Amino acid sequence: MSLAFQIIAAQADPTSGLTAIGRGIVYGAAAIGPGIGIGIVVGNAITAMARQPEAAGMVRTTMFLGIAFTEALALFGFVLSFIVKGGG
C-alpha cells in the first residue's frame, strides 16, 4: 500500500462511505419493485390491446395511470435516499 493511499485511508471518514452505500441500496431496492410492477402492468395491457384492439383507448388510459402510481414507489425511495441524513 502506498504512503499516499495510507494517508487518504486514515483521513477518510468511514461513515460517509457507508452512508453513500446505504443511499444507493435504498434507491436501488426501491426501484426494483416498481420495475417489476410496471412490467406486469404493461405486459397485461399489451396482451389486452392485442386481444381487443377496440378497447385500446381505455386500456392505455388505465395503463398510464397504473404505471404512474407504481412509479410513485420508486419516487419515495429516491426522495428518501437524498433526504435521509447520515455521516456523509
Next chain:
Amino acid sequence: MTTALAQPVGGPAVEIAVARDLARRAVPLAPAAIGVCAVFWGLHGALSSAYGLVLVVANFMLAAALMTWAARISLAVMLGTVLAGYIARLAVLTLAVLAVRGAGWVELVPLGLTLAVTHLSLLVWEARHVSLTLAFPGLRPKG
C-alpha cells in the same frame, strides 16, 4: 397475436390527454404546495417546491410523449419503450436533482416532499376523474 404485436395501436393519444389534464391540475395545486414549503422553509423552500412541481409535470409529459410515440409504431415497441422509459426517466430525475443539489437556493426536504406528495395527489385526482368517466361516460366530475 404475434401479428397483433407488430401493429400500431389505433385511436387517439389518450396518454397526452391525461398528462395535459395532470399538468392543468398542477396549476391550482402549485400555490398550496409552494405556500406550505414557504411557510416551513422560507424562500428557498418555495423555490425548491416549484422546481419539484416542474419535475413532476415534466416527468408525466415525458412519459406520455414516449408512450404515444411508441404506440404509433407497434405494441411490441410500446412495451420496450415503457420499460426503458421508466429507467430513463428515473435517471433524468436523478440527474435533475443532483444538478441542483449544491445550489444555494435548494432545500432537499421540500423538494423531495413536493416530488412525492404532488405526484401522488395529482394521480389520485386524475384517477378519480378517469374512473368516473370510464365507468359512466355521462357522469363527468367538475374540476
